[in-house]
Amino acid sequence: MVLLKDVTVTFQNGVTALDDVSLTVSDGEFAFIVGESGAGKSTLIRLLINEIPPTSGRVYVNGFELSKLKKSRAHKLRRSIGYVFQDFKLIDSMTVYENVAFVLRCTDATTRTIRNRVPDAISLVGLKDKVKCLPRELSGGEQQRVAFARAIVANPKLIIADEPTGNLDPKTSLEIIELLKGLNEKCNTTVIMVTHEHEFVRAFGGRTVTLRDGKVVFDGFLNPSL
Template structure:
C-alpha cells in the first residue's frame, strides 16, 4: 500500500526533513502518525501525495513507484487516495450533496453512479438529513463529516486524515475517529496524522512516532477503550 525505502528529504533551505526512513503501511492498516512539530509528519504526507519528491530513496504508493511516476500520471495516483484536512476545505456555495458529488463530477463519473453513490456515502457519515444544507449551516463536527464523505466517495484505497480533529470540539474528536475506524473495518487503509495523544491512547492500534526526521517508534499498542 505505502512503502518508504531509505527515504530522505532535504529542502532547498538545507533542512533535513526526513533521514533514511523505512516504513511500510499494509493494505487494511489503521495507523496513527504522531510526533512534535517539525518532526517530518507533513513531509511524509506530501511525499505520499507526490506534492514533493524524495531527495533519495524509493516511495511506493498503491502500486505506483513515485520516483518513476510521470507528471501526467499523478492524477491517477491521487484518485486512489482520499484526503481529510484539518480545515475541512468545503466549498461554501455548495450544499453537502454538491460538495461530495463535486469529486465525482471532476473525474466525469456517470450521473447515475453519482446519484446512487453520493447519498450512500452521506448516510455513512450520518448526515442524510443535512444533504441540502450549506457548510455555514453546519457545526464543525458536521463539516468534518462532510469532508470525510468527500474523501470516501471515490472509494479510495487509502485515506489520509491530516489532523482531522484539530478544528472541532474535543468531544467530537472521538466520533470522527470512530467513523474512520468503521471505514477501516470495511477495508480502506487509514493513515491519520494527529497531535492529540489522548485519542491515540484511547483507541490504540499501530502508532508511528516520527522525531527529527526518523521513525522513533512503530508498534501496536492496546487502547484504553478495550477495557470498556
C-alpha cells in the same frame, strides 16, 4: 499499500524534514502517525499525495512509484486516495452534495453512480438533512463529516487523515476517529491518520509510528485503553 524506502526530504533552505525513513503500511491496516510539531508528519503527507518529491529514496503508494509519476498523471494516484484534512478543505461555493459528488465527477462517473453513492456517503456521516447547505452554514464537526463523506465516496484503497480532529471538540473528534476505524474494519480500507493528540492514540491503540526530528523513533502496536 504504502511503502517508503530510505526516504529523505531536504528542502531548499537546507532543513531535512524526513531523514532516511523506511515505513510500510499494508493493505487494510490502520496506522497512527504521531509526533510533535516539526517532527515531519506534514512532510510525510505531502510526500504521499505527490505534492513534493523525495530528495532520495523511493515512495510507493497504491502501486504508483512516486519518483516516476509524472505531474500529468498525479490525478490517477490521488483518485485512489481519500483525504481528510484538519482544515476540511471543502469547496466554499459548493453545497454538501456537490462537494461529495465532485470526487466522482472528476472520474467521469455516470449520473446514476453519483445519485446512488453520494446520498449513501452523506447518510453514513449523518448529514442527510444538510445536503443543500454550503460549508459555511455547517459547524466544524459537520464540515469534517462532509470531508469524510467526500473521502469515502469513491471507495478509495487508502484514506489519509491529516490531523482530522485538530479543529474539533473531544466528542466530535472521537466520532470522526470511530468513523475512520469503522471504515477500516468494515471495508478493509487502509487508513493513515496523522495526529499530535496522543490521548486519542492511546485510547484507540493499534499500529503507531512516532516521528521525531524527521526520523522514525517508534513503530509498534499499542493496546487500547478505551
